[in-house]
Amino acid sequence: MKRIAVLTSGGDCAGLNAVVRAVTQRAVAGYGWEVFGIRQGTAGLLARPIDAEKLEISRFEGDLLRRGGTFLGTTNSGNPFDYPTQDGGRIDRSEEIIAAYRELELDALIGIGGDGSMAILRRLAQQGGLNLVGIPKTIDNDLGHTEVSVGYDTAVRVATDALDNLQPTAASHSRVMILEVMGRDAGHIALSAGIAGGADVILIPEIGYQIESVARKIAALRVAGRNFALVVVAEAVTTESGEAVTQYQPGGAKNYGGVGHYIAGRIAEATGAETRVTVLGHVQRGGSPTATDRLMGTAFGVHAVDLIEEGKFDHMVAWSEREVTAIPISEAIAGYNAVDPQGSLVKTARGVGICFGDT
The missing domain is CATH 3.40.50.450 (Rossmann fold)
Incomplete structure (x- = not known):
C-alpha cells in the first residue's frame, strides 16, 4: 500500500x-x-x-x-x-x-x-x-x-459576467466603463473575457498601446451612434511611458493594481467621456x-x-491537443505562456473590430 x-x-x-x-x-x-x-x-x-x-x-x-x-x-x-x-x-x-x-x-x-x-x-x-x-x-x-x-476558465467567466453586468449601466448613463482584471504579467483573462463579453477595447501587457488610438475607437463608436464603450485592461498593463502601476502592501510588498484608474483618467482627458472603473481583483479567484x-x-x-x-x-x-499529457516540471517552469500578439485569439478580436490601442 x-x-x-x-x-x-x-x-x-x-x-x-x-x-x-x-x-x-x-x-x-x-x-x-x-x-x-x-x-x-x-x-x-x-x-x-x-x-x-x-x-x-x-x-x-x-x-x-x-x-x-x-x-x-x-x-x-x-x-x-x-x-x-x-x-x-x-x-x-x-x-x-x-x-x-x-x-x-x-x-x-x-x-x-x-x-x-x-x-x-x-x-x-x-x-x-x-x-x-x-x-x-x-x-x-x-x-x-x-x-x-x-482556475483559468472560472476567472474568465467571472470577468465575462462583469462585462455583461456593466454594459446596461454603461448604455444607460452614456459612459465608458473600464474593467481591470487579474492575470499577473499575462493578458489571457483580459483577452478571452474581452472577446466573450463584447469589449470594444482590450489592453494587455503583450501589446503596446497609445491612448490616442483608444480615443479614436471611442470616437468612431460615437459616430456610429453608440453612446457607451467597454474597455478591459489587464493589471500588468503599464503607463504609456512604460511604468508599472502598483500598490504597496503592509510590510513593503508591491502588487499590481490601479492601472484601470490610470486608463480611465487618460480616456477622460482625451475624449471628454464620463468614465467609471471596476476592479475585479480577487473576485476572479472565487465562485463555484x-x-x-x-x-x-x-x-x-x-x-x-x-x-x-x-x-x-x-x-x-x-x-x-485534447489529451492529458506529462512534461518535466523543469520545462513547465522554464517556459512562459504569454499571449501571442499574432495568435488566433488576437486575430479573432481584431476581426470583430476590437481595438488593442496599437493602431
Missing part, C-alpha cells in the same frame, strides 16, 4: 477541490492507497505536529466539488528556503519539510500550483530525494507547455468552478495518481 499526500500552494482558485477529490478517489478506490491532505500548503509541512488529514472518499460526498477555493487551505508566502523570522531575519527551513515527508512515510507528493510553487516544490524534491508530481493551477494561465491550468475547471481538475488529478503508479516523478500533468 502506497501513502501519498496532496497539497495546494500559491493563490487559491476555483477547481482545486475537484483536483483533490479526483486524487483521493483514484488513489483510494483505484489502487487501495492512503491519501493525506496537507493543510495550508508547505506551511502544513512546517508545522509540528504536521498539519495534515487522512482523506477518505466519504469526505467528498457533499458539495466540495462545487465549492470554490480549497478546503485544505493554501499559502503564497513563506518560501521555506528564505523563511521570514519574527526578528526580521531569514532562515532556510527546507530540511523541516523534507523531514515531514519522511515522518509521514510518504511514497509521493502531489503539488498543485503555479510556476513559483512548482519551482519551490521541485527544489525541495531535488534536495531531499522526494517523489513529486505537479498539477498546473493558475488563473493567469501562464504556465508553459499546458494549454489549460485549473465552471464545468471546464471541474473537468480539467478531475482529469489532472486522476492522471497525477497514475503517474505515481508508473513511477514517473518530477513531471507535471498538462493538457495538449
Whole structure:
C-alpha cells in the first residue's frame, strides 16, 4: 500500500477541490492507497505536529466539488528556503519539510500550483530525494507547455459576467466603463473575457498601446451612434511611458493594481467621456468552478495518481491537443505562456473590430 499526500500552494482558485477529490478517489478506490491532505500548503509541512488529514472518499460526498477555493487551505508566502523570522531575519527551513515527508512515510507528493510553487516544490524534491508530481493551477494561465491550468476558465467567466453586468449601466448613463482584471504579467483573462463579453477595447501587457488610438475607437463608436464603450485592461498593463502601476502592501510588498484608474483618467482627458472603473481583483479567484475547471481538475488529478503508479516523478500533468499529457516540471517552469500578439485569439478580436490601442 502506497501513502501519498496532496497539497495546494500559491493563490487559491476555483477547481482545486475537484483536483483533490479526483486524487483521493483514484488513489483510494483505484489502487487501495492512503491519501493525506496537507493543510495550508508547505506551511502544513512546517508545522509540528504536521498539519495534515487522512482523506477518505466519504469526505467528498457533499458539495466540495462545487465549492470554490480549497478546503485544505493554501499559502503564497513563506518560501521555506528564505523563511521570514519574527526578528526580521531569514532562515532556510527546507530540511523541516523534507523531514515531514519522511515522518509521514510518504511514497509521493502531489503539488498543485503555479510556476513559483512548482519551482519551490521541485527544489525541495531535488534536495531531499522526494517523489513529486505537479498539477498546473493558475488563473493567469501562464504556465508553459499546458494549454489549460485549473482556475483559468472560472476567472474568465467571472470577468465575462462583469462585462455583461456593466454594459446596461454603461448604455444607460452614456459612459465608458473600464474593467481591470487579474492575470499577473499575462493578458489571457483580459483577452478571452474581452472577446466573450463584447469589449470594444482590450489592453494587455503583450501589446503596446497609445491612448490616442483608444480615443479614436471611442470616437468612431460615437459616430456610429453608440453612446457607451467597454474597455478591459489587464493589471500588468503599464503607463504609456512604460511604468508599472502598483500598490504597496503592509510590510513593503508591491502588487499590481490601479492601472484601470490610470486608463480611465487618460480616456477622460482625451475624449471628454464620463468614465467609471471596476476592479475585479480577487473576485476572479472565487465562485463555484465552471464545468471546464471541474473537468480539467478531475482529469489532472486522476492522471497525477497514475503517474505515481508508473513511477514517473518530477513531471507535471498538462493538457495538449485534447489529451492529458506529462512534461518535466523543469520545462513547465522554464517556459512562459504569454499571449501571442499574432495568435488566433488576437486575430479573432481584431476581426470583430476590437481595438488593442496599437493602431
